[in-house]
Amino acid sequence: MRYDAWFRDADSGMGRWELDEIIYRSPTGGLLEVAHDMSALKQLSPAAWIRLWEGRYKRTQWPFSSGVWGKKEMVLPNIPDEDIVSLDEGGTNLFWAERFGRELGVADLWVKQCGVSHTGSFKDLGMTVLVSQVNHMIKSGKHQIMGVACASTGDTSAALAAYCAAAGITSVVLLPRGKISPAQLIQPIANNALTLALDTDFDGCMRLVQQLTEDKKLYLANSMNSLRIEGQKTISYEIVQQFDWEVPDWIFIPGGNLGNVSALYKGFEELIELGVTTRIPQIVCCQAEAANPLYLAYKNQWRDFKPVVAQETQASAIRIGDPVSRSKAIKALMKHGGKVEQASEQELADATARADRTGLFNCPHTGVALAALIKFVERGEIKASHRVVVISTAHGLKFGNTKADYHMGTLPGIVPRYANRPVELPAERTAVYDAVMRHMDKSMK
């Protein structure tokens, strides 16, 4: 074996557990992280890594055509290729938001479309790694794993159900009843997961799934399981690759359970260690005001983190008051001087719709990040020459109901400044022609 990876304690960097052990926390109760034998990885020069990754990117050689598995040596170096469960995740488009950027005065604005993926969110990146590892453990016969379980605000369950269905593994999902979108609910149902809608919130589901998975027959798939972070961190590799190995100045990323912002930092730290890049971008973690415990801690100079009871928000996938990965996220944000911003329901709704008018089709979480970006621009913190990336976490089509409510003016408490309502008319030439002409006149003004 040329390369090696194992679990260690994420706080202390100590300890060693093999990746085929069923373990989610260190004996101290802290989170684990996947460590790699970096000295072995550094045997290859940065130029050689770049050549290898470029040769695989979006080609047809399975599994390396996947954006995640194209970086296999950095992810799970020793899993046999035939045990990998991939749905060709990653390699998502990096949208040059030219028109929206010009409106804001940020010409070099890009949206990383992580939602343009098999199940419509970035969760696919982590789930391919976790389900592949489970598949490998089941095949090796070391453990009696009967199924995989997660708590979810909608997108984790969709991803888990799809990857498990592709591999023929039983999946169990715990959802807060009535708090996820209809599209997100139908995804695990369609993929034949045992779908449990519970009378609680996400934080309640998260507590329950941790209790359930004390029985090792049921493997835990939430992002406190650090295998998922290994897939998600490839977002950093990919952004840099898509900019021809240059690091952008800013990244805005929505945060809920805070696994993804931790993953982003891990990716950038590794790229530096490999010598592929030399700096970490300014990262801004963006929360909905309705579920903002990280923002409150940041405003308090990181002195004191207190969980909150998350309130209702359009950004339902980040409606989390007690984020599991907070210690990892805070450690990285503190180390690199990262920032945290929040957005109100009005701000995120308008930012979503305003960017949609320039050709995007954003989910509300992306709207949170866009609203945060607008605040940074208005405060003059971003220079016109800066390159800015917004991480779009899910596909807007999953949130069609929320988007429709915005445009119809039926979102409670929201005055939709960018509403575009359908015009109902008799099917008659004059009426239609007049409506078109009225619209043209208005657009000319």
Ligand SMILES: *Cc1c(COP(=O)(O)O)cnc(C)c1O
């Ligand atoms: C899961 C999710 C997030 C938040 O990611 P965390 O790792 O929980 O911070 C943001 N947006 C969408 C659409 C998600 O599904």
